[in-house]
Amino acid sequence: MACYYHLIFLILIVATYQSNGQLSPDYYSSTCPQALHIVKKAIAAAIKHETRMGASLLRFHAHDCLVNGCDGSVLLDDNATFIGEKTAASNNNSARGFNVVDVIKAQLEQTCPGVVSCADILAIAARDSVVQLGGPSWKVRLGRRDSTTASRSVANTSIPPPTSNLSALISSFIAQGLSIKDLVTLSGSHTIGLARCTSFRGHIYSESNIDPSFANSLQSTCPRSGNDSVLASLDLQSPTSFDNLYYKNLLNKKGLLHSDQELFNGSSTDFFVKRYATNTSLFFQEFAKSMIKMGNIKPLRGSAGEIRINCRKVN
Structure with a gap:
């Protein structure tokens, strides 16, 4: 009998932890055990x-978390009460992958209706995208609501x-509770993906800190005017491989964006850039840690928000 009450006590502790405490990698282990497999x-x-698409989905999670927290808000369409984030300067004509999220959500709703949040889908998708492109893995903490x-x-x-x-x-990262080290580490996500001409035009024509x-x-x-939507790889050498190039x-002044090259321009962040440039394993290890922290x-x-049935609109 003592063992029985001890077991009940442990179950209550776990339930309380999952509903009110921190995020947990095992959050869906009983309510939707197939969730991780479906997303992967x-x-x-x-x-x-x-x-x-791997880079697009990784970016999705970051752009979600940096705006009022990791709550799936980036996926919402405009409605009568608010103008959403899809047309913000950082997302307009560049945020991609909405259809992929829709497919994943539909599959999850068919398997375990009303259980897995859109915010958690973005977090899992970011990790799986990195792994799929040769990068590190980590245990994604789950239990976010939308x-x-x-x-x-x-x-x-x-x-x-x-x-x-x-x-x-x-300043932007510190405001989110992220450190200077997190800034340099998470910027390493630019080892994959593309950027529009409008994002790097000023850097390639008007600045000296570039080869x-x-x-x-x-x-x-990318001329001085026109061809605004022309794309260039953030890492010209291996744009579809998650590595430390x-x-x-940056060491060779070949950062595509001004903000990229700022990380190696004679200041405090140079130290981290040098370390990651010479040690892929260290970069992978720290990237995983920073992704968990950002997530x-x-x-x-608890009872905040909801579990959206359709990631594009509130229930």
Whole structure:
């Protein structure tokens, strides 16, 4: 009998922890045990269809977490009560992967209705995308709930633009509870993905902290005016492989964005760039830690928010 009451006590502790405490990697172990497998399979299929999608889904999670916390708000369409984040400067004409999230959500709703949040889907998808492209894995903390509102104005002020200087980048991350080290580490996500001409035009024409030959090669496809939507790889050498070449590029003044090169420009962040450029294992280890930390920014828990049935709109 004593063992029985002890077991009940432990179950109550776990239930309380999961409903009111921190996020847990085992959150869906009993309510939707197939959740992780469903997301992993869908991500593998999406990246097989379009390799670029991995970077897009990783970016989704970051742009969600940096705006009022990791609450799935980036996925909401505009409605009568708010203008959402999809048309914010950092997302307009660049945020991608909504259809992939829709597919994953539909599969999860069929398997375990009303259980897995859209915010958690973004967190799992980010991890699985990194792994699929050769990067590190980590145990994703789960149990977030979804917001019922979004804000384009907050997105415009919370997500630093590619023209940001180092001071602005640091301030932006510290405001989210992230350190200077997290800034450099998470910027390593730019080892995959693409950027539009409008994002790096100023860097390749008006700045000196860039390799001249690198700038000239980009100017051939991104003129001073026009071709705004032309894309360039954030890491020209291996844009579909998650590795540490992003940092090696910074050492050679070949960062595509102004904000990238700011991380190696004679200041406090140079130390971390040098370390990651020479040690892939260290970068992978620290990236996993920083992703977990970012994923824990102001998650909605308990009775806050909701579990959206459709990630694009509130229930």
